[in-house]
Amino acid sequence: MGEISVSDNKQWMTDRVSDSSWIQEFDSDPSEKEKCYINVAYPYPSGAMHIGHGRTYIVPDCIARFWRMRGRQVLYPMAFHVTGSPVIGISKRIARGDEKTVALYRDLYKVPPDIIDSFSDPLAIVEYFSDEYQRVMQRMGLSIDWRRRFTTIIPQYSKFIEWQYHHLYNQGRVVKGAHPVKYCPHCENPVGDHDLLEGDKADIIRFIFVNFEADDFQIPCATLRPETIYGVTNLWINPGVMYVRALVDGKFQLLSREAADKLSMQKHEVSITGELNGAALVGSMVSHPLCGSVRILPADFVDPDMGSGIVMSVPAHAPYDYIALLDLQKSGKYTDIFPIPLIEVQGYGEVPAMEAVNRAGVDHQLDPKMDQVTQEVYAAEFSRGKLLPICGEHAGKPVRVAREDLAEVMEREYGSIWFFDFDTHPVVCRCGSRAYVYILDDQWFLTYSDPEWKREVHHEIEKITFVPPEVRTEFDRTVDWLKDWACTRRVGLGTRLPWDQNWLIEPLSDSTVYMAYYTIAHQIGDIPAESLTPEVFDYIFLGRGDPQGLDRATLDTLRSEFLYWYPYDFRFSAKDLISNHLTFQLFHHRALFPDELQPKGMVVFGMGLLDGAKMSSSKGNVFLLDDAAEEFGEDTVRMFLVGSAEPWQDFDWRSDLVSSTRKQIDRFIGYIHESKKATGTNRIDAWLASRLQRRIVVATESLEYFQTRQALQEAFFGIESDLKWYRRRLPANMPGGSILQDLADVWVRLLAPIIPFTCDKLFGELGHGGPVSYAEWPEPNPGLIDPEIELAEELITRTVEDIESIQKIIPFTPSKVMLILAPSWKLEVFRRVATAEDRRMVTKELMKDEAMRKRGKEAANAIQQATKLIHGLPPGLVADICSLSFDEEVIFSEAASFLEEEFSVTIEIISAEESTHAKAGMALPFKPAIIVK
RNA sequence: GCGAGUGUUACCGAGAGGCCAAAGGUGAUCGACUCAAGAUCGAUUCCCGUAGGGGUUCGCAGGUUCGACUCCUGCCACUCGCACCA
Structure with a gap:
């Protein structure tokens, strides 16, 4: 009678969610109240939401609900990031019937068959999942102002991005440059690491070609150490490889076919004119102005897929060269060639390569220790080496300086070009084709490397509140480490660069200041995009100018709405975004907005595990939020996700723990119901009242510091354990005093941010009108805190423990x-x-x-x-x-x-x-x- | 490899110089209730102990201190990021 079981409660939740007043309950407009604006990194809706996403949005929801109850005007908006290319790939795979992809969407995400069919259109995917996200978010009780929902490809948003880039461009923060990328010739597109079948860890290395003159052509050798030209004794060529003659940028060169292919991807004119066997060149002479004439010698270890396929040999400083030469000389050949030292390095004698090889006991090229020995010599020479007098004007320079100087000399005086290659092979695209290094030469960059911009961002970081505080150093490091960011793409969804329509603005670059867009999103949806000129946004965001084409009243409304909410108070995101998104948005805010509108706080989340293993959609190791809610109930899922660890810690979803969370909620409901029967007074009532005030204090402070777990410990387990002691201390068969009714009233409010559905219902049952979401947060009553009675009770508990032991x-x-x-x-x-x-x-x-x-x-x-x-x-x-x-x-x-x-x-x-x-x-x-x- | 962080009793997780054999939760064991199961409630859960005590623990190895889970040094293991990708 009157008891609600979990299943009753579920019906209640279902009713509540489908009740439209619940949905609109959190529409939030400027008011006289103090504001609190929190936001989260919006999702890319290419699949269904799992419990990891769930926590990302539920934690801020608890915080939003908490501040709302404390009388703030809270804004918690949501939108969908649709920019980029992943869904294009997905839709292609679905269109061609790729079984793995189809299975993922059909079986894991449970998309109906007719809808999957529509997924050959990439937009259909994001539209479907945006709606799904919203549905599940609403189901979970997220207190979002849905009027402000948008996607990043609507015309109004594009206009906003144009405004942003208009400013960045004028500030000189978007510049054109050449950029080497991993590229798939088959897909005709740059490929990111996640697009690779193999070689996703491969780095792009920049070599310089040192051109040796042969009779009627050049032989380029790729090197990372141009300074060693002074110590070249010979070249190595693989006698078993068929090389090609090619016209490279108008010069005849001899190189491997692989190298010719690679060069052609790197903005060089390459036409192959003939072939020549490596063996045919063995013994012939080539020369370079800086080392004179040297012979070409045979070496099987030379890989045509590395560099140009021909290697310059510096036996004094390169262990491989040294050993190879030694091997040849053992058979009595080329005994007139001696290593030519050009670097002196502390800890080594005249010929470091020889010494290192001898020390390591290496006596042939195939020894596995060779790589290590090579590393050792290179590192020693790079950090401590100085050039010897043989190097002419470069004598005495540290290696690290000489290296750069000589590369420049080579480029300027001797026609050397740069050559890019991967440090590990192979690198294979998801389509199965081999990937190459490709030079994008008209790529646009955001100049994150700008020292002045960095300095300004560092300055902002000093002022921002970080939760947890340890992440501040990580932000600082990220700012230091950032280089220019290629901010445009050829393919995908998104906004075109206003001044160069061939390029689209890349997803991480069009999602940096959208928190400002939220403030007006619900009001500009009806304004035709054409009217949203940069001048309009200047007026709204910067309070500048006198834009025409939009009436002033509208503009002023938008302006004041923006000013009411901005700057945002806290941004929430998982920690993996620190090194890009979260830092980028600081750069952009700094560049666009005045001091008083800079971000104020950031909360960084830990990652989610499922039964101890990392969650991953592609591996099928995910638990969908919708399924979790179905199986355990919305409030149970919420309580578990915010209560099992603090937000910044990793959490582990374990079904057995989740089940017991559900029992805890049931217990809570039971306590509240029991309290209704409570009347009268008992001696220990004052003790319980006093403890309750303290619980309120700690729970409140915890939520102020985003410690959802701590808050729950106090507000649930703390109160429960007080209650247990209270009942134990009650005279036999006494039901408990009316203090329990006061406690119930407080308790329901304290847990409302975490388990809103349950508390909303209980709140009504306790005789209150209106949703608990807007109920007043409990204030501790100092008059009820009674240290003496707590001390007396402490004496009793200690004595009881002693007697028990x-x-x-x-x-x-x-x-x-x-x-x-x-x-x-x-x-x-x-x-x-x-x-x-x-x-x-x-x-x-x-x-x-x-x-x-x-x-x-x-x-x-x-x-x-x-x-x-x-x-x-x-x-x-x-x-x-x-x-x-x-x-x-x-x-x-x-x-x-x-x-x-x-x-x-x-x-x-x-x-x-x-x-x-x-x-x-x-x-x-x-x-x-x-x-x- | 580089950068940031973490390592606590069966498990998850508090603790940040003496409050500590170390909160809370989970699991397990025992007991109460019940025809029974479940739920719920109570007790126990490092070792020893016929008196509230003693002993050994907080990744590993050292160090500082009257005293270290807490501070310092080194090592090991794990997590996240390392770029054009959401």
Whole structure:
């Protein structure tokens, strides 16, 4: 009767969610109230939401609900990021019937078949899942203002992005440059690491070609160490490889076919004119102005797929070259070639490569230690090496300087070009084709490398509130580390660059200031995009100019709405976005908005695990939020997600723990229902009331600091455990006083941000009108905090624990417990010891007292005992014992019947002075001597 | 490899110089209720102990201190990021 079970509650939730007033309950407009604007990184709706996403949106929801109850005007908006190319790939795969993709959408995301068919249109995917996201978010009770929903490809938003880039361009923050990218010639598109089948860890390395002159052509050798040209003794060519002659940028060159292919991808004119076997060149002479004539020697280790396929040999400093030369010379050939040292490095003799090889005991090229030896020599020379006199004008320079200088000389004087390649092979596109390094030469960049811009962002970071505070250093490091960012793409969905329509603005670059767009999103949806000129946005966001084509009243409304909400108070996101999105948005805000509108705070989330394993849609290791809500209930899912770990910690979804969360909610409902029957008063009511005030204080502070777990610990488990003790202390068969009704009233509000559905229903049952979402957050009543009664109760609990621990080890069933209370002079000792500046001097001090001295050894013992006791007590408790008044005799007399019942014994309370028991001397303040019989 | 972080008792997770054998939750065991199961409630859950005590623990190895889970050094393991990708 009147009890709601979980299943009833579920019906309630369903009703509540389909009730449209619930949906509009959180539409939020400027008001006289203080505002609180929080927002989250919006989702890319290419698939269904899982519990990891769930937490990302539920945590801010709890915070939003908390501040709303505290009287703030809260804005929590949501939109969908639709820019980019992933859905294009997905729709192509679905269109061609790729089984893995279709299975993912059909089986895991449970998309109906006819809808999957429509997914050959990429827009259909994002539209479907945007609606799905909204549906599930509403189901979960997220307190979002849905009027402000948009996607990033609507014309109005594009106009907003145009405004943003218009400014960035004028500020010189968007510049054109060449940029090497991983590229798939088959897809005719740059490929990101996630697009790769193999080689996703491969780095792009920049080599320089050193051109050696042969009879009627050049032989380029790729190197990272152009300074070693002074020590070249020969070239290596693979005699078993067919090389090509090619016209490269108008010059005849000989190189491997692979190298020719690669060069053609790197903005070089390459036409192949013939072939030549490597063996045919062995023994011939080539020359370079900086090293003179050298011979071409055969080497099987030369890989045509590395560099140009021909290698310049510096045996004095390159262990591979040294060993290869040695091998040849063992058979008596080329014994006239000697290593030519050009670098001196501390810790090595004249020929570092030889030394390192000998030291490592390497005697042939295939030794696995070779890579390590090479690394060692390179590192030593790079960090400590200096060029020798043989290097002419570069003599004496550190290697790291000479390297750059010589590269420049090569480029300028000797026609060298840069050559890009991967550090590891192979690199294969998802389509199965080999990927190459490709030079995009008209790519647009955001100049994040600009030192002045970085400096300004660092300055903002100093002022921002970070949760948790440790992430601040990570932001600073990211700012330092950022280079220019290629901000445009050829393919995908998005906004075109206003001044260069061939390019689209890339997804991470069109999502940096949309928090400002939210503030007006619901009001500009009806304005034709053509009217939304940069001047209009200047007026709205910067309060500048006199735009035509839109009436002033509208403009002023938009302007004031923006100014009401901005700057935002907190942005929430998972920690993996620190190194790009979260930092980018600081850069953009800094570039576009004045000081007073800069971001104020950021909350960074941990990651989600599912039964201890990382969640991953592609591996099928996900649990959909919708399914979770179905199986466990919305509030259970919410409570688990915000309560199992603090937001910034990783959380692990484990079904067994989730089930017990559900029981906890049921228990809570039970307590609230029981409270309705409570009437009258009891002695311990004041204690419960006092504790409750403290719970309110801690729960409130916790939520202010985004500690959802801590808040739940206090607001649920803390109150529950108080309640358990309270009921234990109630006289037998008493139902509990009307204090329980007050507690219920507070409790329901405290948990409302976390489990809103349950609390909303209970709130109504408790006789309140209106949704709990807008109920007042409980204020602690200082008048109800009663330290003395809490102290008295503390004495009881400690004594109960002591009796229990004695009872546990005695081998008989007790029938009587004697409590021997310490005499009042011991309390005096306790207090004086506790408050003494120097505890070692206490004995002396106390013994000055005539009354003490009369007690002699007894007093000295008491001082020692008290010192030990104080040492083992929490400092706060010691302070209370010193400052508050309490009468142990009264406290125990009042608790006697409780103790008798609790232990099924008779209780005798006696003061130490009256007792002759041997233990009577053990009695101390707050620690009576206990005798169990 | 580089950058940022983390490592606590069966598990998850508090604790940040003496309050600590270390909160809370989960699981497990025992007991109460019940015809029974479930739910709920109570107790126990590092080792020893016929008295509220003692012993060994907080990734590993050292160090500072009267005293370290807490501070310092080194090592090991794990997580996140490392770029054009949401």
